[in-house]
Amino acid sequence: MNALKLLAAVGVTVTTLVTATWFPAEAGEADRQTLLQRLEGLTTLEADFSQQVTDINGELVQQLHGRMAIARPNLLYWQTDAPDETLMVADGQSLWYYNPFVEQVTVYNQSDAVAQSPLLLLLDGDSQAWRDYDVKSEANSFSLQPKAGAASAQSLQLVFAEQGAPAQLQRIILDDGQGQISTIELEQVHLNKALDGKLFKFDMPEGIDLDDQR
Numbered sequence: 001m002n003a004l005k006l007l008a009a010v011g012v013t014v015t016t017l018v019t020a021t022w023f024p025a026e027a028g029e030a031d032r033q034t035l036l037q038r039l040e041g042l043t044t045l046e047a048d049f050s051q052q053v054t055d056i057n058g059e060l061v062q063q064l065h066g067r068m069a070i071a072r073p074n075l076l077y078w079q080t081d082a083p084d085e086t087l088m089v090a091d092g093q094s095l096w097y098y099n100p101f102v103e104q105v106t107v108y109n110q111s112d113a114v115a116q117s118p119l120l121l122l123l124d125g126d127s128q129a130w131r132d133y134d135v136k137s138e139a140n141s142f143s144l145q146p147k148a149g150a151a152s153a154q155s156l157q158l159v160f161a162e163q164g165a166p167a168q169l170q171r172i173i174l175d176d177g178q179g180q181i182s183t184i185e186l187e188q189v190h191l192n193k194a195l196d197g198k199l200f201k202f203d204m205p206e207g208i209d210l211d212d213q214r
């Protein structure tokens with residue numbers, strides 16, 4: 001699975017996404033601004049996570065555990081534990097995806113990756129890619145649905161623990177647009193704490209193949 005697919009599957013309960021329905025553009029823009037305000041006070045987020053992935057029939061196909069960290073703007077660390085060990089690092093310029101099982105690192109331009117995955121919108125409230133999504137809120141939940149012509153077919157739902165700033169993100173739900181849904185529960189969440197900058201620097205392992213997609 002490449003990094004952009006991983007972002008769509010980064011999923012034994014079947015969680016229902018807020019379905020895309022018509023609503024006035026003004027309402028969507030208001031919800032977008034509400035979400036951006038929620039995220040505005042967030043500078044860093046670090047958490048453990050558990051993830052369930054279900055297929056189009058609601059069958060559980062994968063369970064994962066790992067650790068994630070965000071430093072806004074533009075920095076991401078996403079690591080899953082063995083036996084499905086992977087590492088993804090966004091350093092502000094490039095997105096690195098390392099799969100030890102296949103002994104390969106794939107690297108993308110980060111700007112291209114943002115256009116392909118709504119998850120990366122968490123990193124930057126000023127990204128032009130926000131324009132590709134309709135935003136709808138319900139209580140402490142926000143759904144992002146791709147507009148017609150968007151580069152990605154993926155949908156994203158963000159669930160917050162409560163109102164207020166900084167935003168306490170509790171759950172992330174991703175729909176890859178083909179029926180595969182990933183539900184990510186955040187645990188041991190730490191907000192706006194100093195993070196080691198080394199988390200967001202990828203060191204190329206020796207003897208590993210590099211697939212450079214930049």
